[in-house]
Amino acid sequence: MKVRIPLLVAEAAVCIALVSAAIVAVAQAPARFVGTITAINGNTVTVRTDADGAHQVNVPATAALKRIAPGQKDLSAAETIPFSDLAVGDRALVKLDPDAPAGTEEALQIIAVKQADLALKQQKDREDWQLRGVGGLVKSVDPSTGIILLTSGAGATARTITVNTTKATMLKRYAPDSVSFDAALPAPISAILAGDQLRARGAKNADGTQIAAEEVVSGSFRNVSGIILSLDAASSTLVVKDLSTKKPVTIHVTPDAQMRRLPEVMARMLAVRLKGGAGSNAAAAPHGGSDGGGARGNGDPQQMLNRAPAIQLADLKKSEAVMLVSTAGTSEVTAITLLAGVEPLLEAPAASQNLLSNWSMNTGAPDAAQ
DSSP, X not given: OOOOOOSTEEEOOOOOOSSOHHHHHHHTXXXXXXXXXXXXXXXXXXXXXXXXXXXXXXOOTTSEEEEOXXXXXXXXXXEEOOGGGOOXXXXXXXXXXXXXXXXXXXXXXXXXEOHHHHHHHHHHHHHHHHHHEEEEEEEEEETTTTEEEEEESOGGGXXXXXXXXXXXXXXXXXXXXXXXXXXXXXXXGGGOOTTOEEEEEEEEOTTSSEEEEEEEEEEOEEEEEEEEEEEETTTTEEEEEETTTOSEEEEEOOTTOEEEEOOHHHHHHHHXXXXXXXXXXXXXXXXXXXXXXXXXXXXXXXXXXXXXXXOOGGGOOTTOEEEEEEESOSSXXXXXXXXXXXXXXXXXXXXXXXXXXXXXXXXXXXXTXX
């Protein structure tokens, strides 16, 4: 789960789709594609798509260039812009000219979402998911009533949350091999399984144990706790001996992975809280708060994880213990959330994995809770 949900990755807001559903539907035609502008040279733009790589597109003076706000559905409200307004980093829907010379791609129309507009919308979404979101592991699903029960938190903070969905609720699901919140696709409630990570956004009751969900994102992920056998910075991978299976697992670490190291004192505090031992209240962090799922009091374990120092792959060392949530897989997986400095947590492995799974989809976007 930068929730980088994933899940509940989240530590998550939610990152938004490029354009409205109407635009995406149109973009599925062969003569149209959606992507990110990666280069501009003269009157040629390079657009890297989400599906099939880079396209070099000539943009003649006759091409219609428009700008829309993120999520805008009415293209009639789009603003006409000059070619000079296009910039690297902008998202774009490109409609190709069917009459262009063979072997060339020439734009008939480009509808752009400015990078700055997208970043602002994403930030607002993150804040809204933090304010009106809940998350946890799926306990049960009833497709006939639309009710999903979650378990959230761990140890003394564990609780059950009822997620109420309707036909109007937007249901999305992570792709099996993806850690990208943006790449989550529509899926029916029947696709949600017990044990999945899930994040919901909507109107909550006072204590956050009930939510009328407007949007739900879910996914099946793997928990791994183990000892690092080797690291390869060149390929951005590490090999971990999974303590549960006793087998090595190759972990791919992408720029989207959320990686933190627990200071020793914090790790011991969390271990005490997760085991429900005496003195757990003394483990309260100096800054209290909740994970967006209702008031939980000072020392919320997920908030403590949010405040742990961020690290990079190069900060890890052979033979140290790590805990992570990853994509589903057996011998090779991609990390969503990874924690180092976790030796004390391994004394309470079940509760610790529960904690990590909830945290990984905390907001649907990395570090949004900070």
